[in-house]
Amino acid sequence: xxxxxxxxxxxxxxxxxxxxxxxxxxxxxxxxxxxxxxxxxxxxxxxxxxxxxxxxxxxxxxxxxxxxxxxxxxxxxxxxxxxxxxxxxxxxxxxxxxxxxxxxxxxxxxxxxxxxxxxxxxxxxxxxxxxxxxxxxxxxxxxxxxxxxxxxxxxxxxxxxxxxxx
Amino acid sequence: xxxxxxxxxxxxxxxxxxxxxxxxxxxxxxxxxxxxxxxxxxxxxxxxxxxxxxxxxxxxxxxxxxxxxxxxxxxxxxxxxxxxxxxxxxxxxxxxxxxxxxxxxxxxxxxxxxxxxxxxxxxxxxxxxxxxxxxxxxxxxxxxxxxxxxxxxxxxxxx
Numbered sequence: 247x248x249x250x251x252x253x254x255x256x257x258x259x260x261x262x263x264x265x266x267x268x269x270x271x272x273x274x275x276x277x278x279x280x281x282x283x284x285x286x287x288x289x290x291x292x293x294x295x296x297x298x299x300x301x302x303x304x305x306x307x308x309x310x311x312x313x314x315x316x317x318x319x320x321x322x323x324x325x326x327x328x329x330x331x332x333x334x335x336x337x338x339x340x341x342x343x344x345x346x347x348x349x350x351x352x353x354x355x356x357x358x359x360x361x362x363x364x365x366x367x368x369x370x371x372x373x374x375x376x377x378x379x380x381x382x383x384x385x386x387x388x389x390x391x392x393x394x395x396x397x398x399x400x401x402x403x404x405x406x407x408x409x410x411x412x
Numbered sequence: 413x414x415x416x417x418x419x420x421x422x423x424x425x426x427x428x429x430x431x432x433x434x435x436x437x438x439x440x441x442x443x444x445x446x447x448x449x450x451x452x453x454x455x456x457x458x459x460x461x462x463x464x465x466x467x468x469x470x471x472x473x474x475x476x477x478x479x480x481x482x483x484x485x486x487x488x489x490x491x492x493x494x495x496x497x498x499x500x501x502x503x504x505x506x507x508x509x510x511x512x513x514x515x516x517x518x519x520x521x522x523x524x525x526x527x528x529x530x531x532x533x534x535x536x537x538x539x540x541x542x543x544x545x546x547x548x549x550x551x552x553x554x555x556x557x558x559x560x561x562x563x564x565x566x567x568x569x570x571x
Contacts, residue, residue, distance in 0.1 A: 367526060374527040379463060380415045381521040406525050411417045411466075 251338070253345045256293040256300065258284035264293075264300050275392035280305060280326070292346045294329065294338050302329035304342050306350065306358075310389045314382055314407060315359050321409075322350055324360045325390050343376055351412045358412065361388060363405045370406075378408035414511070414518040416463040416475070419447065426471050427464050430503040439542045443474045446499045450476060453483060459528040460498070465515050472511055473502040475519050479528035488559055490568065494533040495523045516552055524571060532571055537564035 247253070258281040267273045270281060283289035288309055294302030304327045309318030316323040324346070329339045347358060360378055362369045385405050387398040419427060428444045441449075450460035458481050465473040476499040481487055497519055502511050523534055536554065538545040546565070550556075554567035 362525070364525075367529060370525050370527055371529075374461075377418055379418065379461070379522060379527075380518065381525055408525070409415065411415060 247341065250297045251301075252295050253342055254293060254295055256291045256295075258282075258291070260293070260300065261291050261303075264303065275394055275396050276390065279390060279392050279396065283307065290346070290349070292342055294333075294342050301333050302338055302342050303327070304346055305390070306346050307390060308355075312389055315389055319354070320356045322355050322358050323389070324358055325388070327360070339372075340376060347410075347412060356412050357409055359407055359409050361385060361405050361407055363403055365403055373408055377410040380409045380411075382407040382409050413468060414514045415466050415468075416518065416522065417466060419462055419464055423464050423471065427474055430471070430474055430501065432501060433504045433507075436504075439539055439545065440501050441499065443499075443501070446474065446476050449483065453478065453481075458483075461527065462499075465502075465511075465518075467506070467511060467514075470506075471503075472506040473500070473515060475500045475515055477519060477523060479531060482561075484561065490533065490535055490557070490559065490566070491561070494531045494535055495528070495571075497523075497534055497536040512548060513552075516548075520569075534569045534571060535566055537561040537566045539564055 261280055261284060262270065262273065262277065265277055267277050270278065273281065280289065284291050288307065290306040292304045292306065293300045305325050307316045307323040307325065310316040310323055324343070327339070327343070329342070350358060359382060360373060362373055385407050386401055388401065389398050391399050393399045417423065430443055432440060447462055450462040453460035459479040460476060461478070462474070462476040464471055465475050478496040478498045479494065480492055482491065482496055482498065500515060500519070502515065520534065536549060538549070549567050554569045556565055556567045559566040
């Protein structure tokens, strides 16, 4: 990787800063959910760091209520995967995912899931190239996108839960 | 549950050793040949996705989907613009247990995510003598449209 760029695990505080949240009390339900899960170790926050600036993020949920997404021992769920616009198309995202998957394999996980919108053809192609080639189901709820009652928010557009074997 | 895995060095030779019954061998290309075709198709910038089919942990078959040209000289708009269920085989040890239908379901689910971009149809072809394939795909909803692909009958499914 180019000088100054590293992929590393990051903290809940770094996640809040990246999302522009000053105080946890004022955070959105989703931000709170992410922060709490990172704090308890159920979620690993991977970032692409360039001299201290976070350019990319990827969150790995090890366990969730819906076991099709993550079951805490064999299947983990990837979400909020994004790289800053100016740095896309250079392979950083692929490396971010590859690092996270290698780590999951080391701790005994055999498969990962990821969600993609039915209206996001570019992401579908990207995920296929990355090996997400089995569709598990259609979804209207993202278990990590919460409403004000801390419940998964209903989404009008269908999105697909895809899976990759490690 | 049926899951697909990429063909890698970890499974390629197992995939190539999957076998059909003797009387089925004339109807489906060997997997090693399909992989060679997939390689050539991709080298030309076109779409071929060969996949190993697993039932949970067990390797049970092989499937290949494509979109656009399949390398013939003259191709209709149907072929140029749509998805193709290019190959599908279930190893003889695992036939007769409903895995063929489940594999078609999983392949159609994958196609409906449009991994190579939007399209309206899926097509496939079989030899006129392959009455088993004809029955299976007709039951699934594929309809013969009168076109041929070489000496094979084309059947089409509207997405």
